[in-house]
Amino acid sequence: MSEPPPPGTQAPAAGPGAGRPPPRAEAARAGRGPLGIVAGSGAFPGAVAEAVAAEGREVVLFLIQGFADPALERYEHVWFRLGSLGKVAARGRARGIRDLVMVGGLTRPRMRDLGFDLTMLRLLPRIARLFRGGDNHLLSGVLELVQEQGFHLIGAHEAAPSLLLPEGVLGSCRPTADQEGDMAKGLAVIRTLGPFDVGQAVIVADGWVVAVEAAEGTDQMLARFGALRRSGRLRFPERHGVLVKAPKPGQDRRVDLPSLGPHTVRRAAEVGLAGIAFEARGAIVPDVETLVQAADGAGLFVVGMSPPSAGRLAGSGGDGEI
Numbered sequence: 001m002s003e004p005p006p007p008g009t010q011a012p013a014a015g016p017g018a019g020r021p022p023p024r025a026e027a028a029r030a031g032r033g034p035l036g037i038v039a040g041s042g043a044f045p046g047a048v049a050e051a052v053a054a055e056g057r058e059v060v061l062f063l064i065q066g067f068a069d070p071a072l073e074r075y076e077h078v079w080f081r082l083g084s085l086g087k088v089a090a091r092g093r094a095r096g097i098r099d100l101v102m103v104g105g106l107t108r109p110r111m112r113d114l115g116f117d118l119t120m121l122r123l124l125p126r127i128a129r130l131f132r133g134g135d136n137h138l139l140s141g142v143l144e145l146v147q148e149q150g151f152h153l154i155g156a157h158e159a160a161p162s163l164l165l166p167e168g169v170l171g172s173c174r175p176t177a178d179q180e181g182d183m184a185k186g187l188a189v190i191r192t193l194g195p196f197d198v199g200q201a202v203i204v205a206d207g208w209v210v211a212v213e214a215a216e217g218t219d220q221m222l223a224r225f226g227a228l229r230r231s232g233r234l235r236f237p238e239r240h241g242v243l244v245k246a247p248k249p250g251q252d253r254r255v256d257l258p259s260l261g262p263h264t265v266r267r268a269a270e271v272g273l274a275g276i277a278f279e280a281r282g283a284i285v286p287d288v289e290t291l292v293q294a295a296d297g298a299g300l301f302v303v304g305m306s307p308p309s310a311g312r313l314a315g316s317g318g319d320g321e322i
Contacts (some may be wrong), residue, residue, distance in 0.1 A: 034058035034076075035159060036097040036151070038088070039068040040104025044156070044259050047286030048103050049075055051160035060095055062088050067105065089149040100146060102255050103156040103284075155254040156284055165260060165304045167280035171292040173301035175275055179242055182207065183277040183305060186244025194248035200258050203273070205241030210234060218245065219267060226271030239274045239299065246279035246305070258283040260302075262294035269298035280304030 035052050039045035039061050045068065049059045053075075061068075061077040068079075080087050092100070147153055157164050169175070175183065182204040189202050189209055199213030203225050210228070213221045222243070228234040245258045260276070260283050268276055276295070281304075285291055295302045 032057070033096040033098050034060045036060050036062060036088075036092050036095075036100040038062045038064065038100060038102040038104075039072055040064055040102075041067040041069070042105045042259070043069075043261060043286050044284060045069070045104040046072055047163055047284070048101060048156050048160045051162055060092075060097060062091075064104075085145060085149065089151070092149075092151060098150075098152050099154050099159075100151045101154055101156050101159045103257075153254050155257060157253065157257060157281070160284075163284045163286060164281045165278050165283040165285050166288065167304040167306055170288065170302045170304065171295045173275065173295065173299060175242070175277075175301050175303060178206070179274060179301075182242045183244055183303065185209070186242060186277065187246055187279070187305060190244065190246050191249050194250065197248070200248060201243060201245040203241050203243055205234075205236055210241065218243075218264065222267045222271050222273075225273075229272060236272065238272050241273045243268050243273055243276045244305075245277075245283065247282045253282075260285050260291065261287070262290055265291065265294040265298055265300060265302070269300055273300065275301035275303065277303040277305050280306055282307070 035057055037045055037049055037052075037059055045061065049061060049072070052059050059075055061072050061075045063070075063072055063077050063079045065079055065081050078088070078091050185207060186202045186204040186209070189204070189212070190200065193199070193212070199215075199221075201213040201218045201221060202209055203211040203221070211221050211225045216224070225234070225241070229236060243264075245260075247253055247258060258278060260278050264276065283304075291302065
């Protein structure tokens with residue numbers, strides 16, 4: 001990011017906009033207001049807050065009870081129950097918040113556990129309809145409700161682009177040509193199943209799709225794969241198979257963008273996988289260096305795959321298309 005000239009230095013007098021900071025930094029410095037971060041579980045809400053604050057923009061965290069990490073109380077914050085949209089909206093407007101980010105883990109709640117406030121009770125028939133469908137249907141409906149309260153929803157990747165997974169092979173371990181083929185097949189499966197709102201992840205080994213993520217989430221899919229190996233139902237040598245994860249086609253990337261950290265690397269190593277492949281710029285990573293250290297320590301490769309339209313795997317040194 002370019003910096004403004006130091007005090008006493010004259011900025012160049014070229015054409016319109018010359019010498020000005022990038023639009024995002026300029027907007028933050030011009031008083032666009034704090035960024036509201038609706039925080040679920042995991043390390044990613046904190047990573048987004050840290051990245052945004054480092055750019056000079058205030059952050060206010062809305063911590064979801066039962067999910068968010070109490071350590072996030074180091075930032076200005078409000079705790080709320082999932083059904084308390086009115087509380088979030090009132091506090092956000094009082095703080096001058098216009099932009100909101102939703103980030104972090106969240107399991108689908110039961111309606112009776114939501115703890116509705118008056119705002120949500122008025123919307124109850126509409127909310128009931130949102131629960132009749134997959135995650136994309138539910139999340140898209142929630143986004144509409146939030147926007148109707150006067151907020152602008154942006155993605156974590158827009159608020160903190162430095163956290164996006166880079167393209168290419170990360171770390172010292174590299175996939176073989178056969179494994180690149182498994183990666184390509186996994187990405188094709190995700191894109192084929194995406195319109196049915198099934199999941200974001202699959203495991204492929206030797207061209208065989210051995211696990212598909214559904215309602216259980218990636219961790220439980222990995223556990224299921226590990227159980228199948230231990231039972232002898234899947235007979236693969238150690239360090240075999242690839243976890244592939246990418247956003248579903250048509251998915252609103254402002255919510256539920258895949259995330260990758262050391263925890264996923266540890267789980268993949270525990271169940272005997274050879275590597276992990278995520279869509280480059282289609283996942284957020286709080287700390288690439290820590291991720292690479294974990295992968296190298298476990299002997300796994302980690303790859304940021306270019307989307308199919310973008311061609312080949314950057315930096316792979318092979319001819320495998322993905």
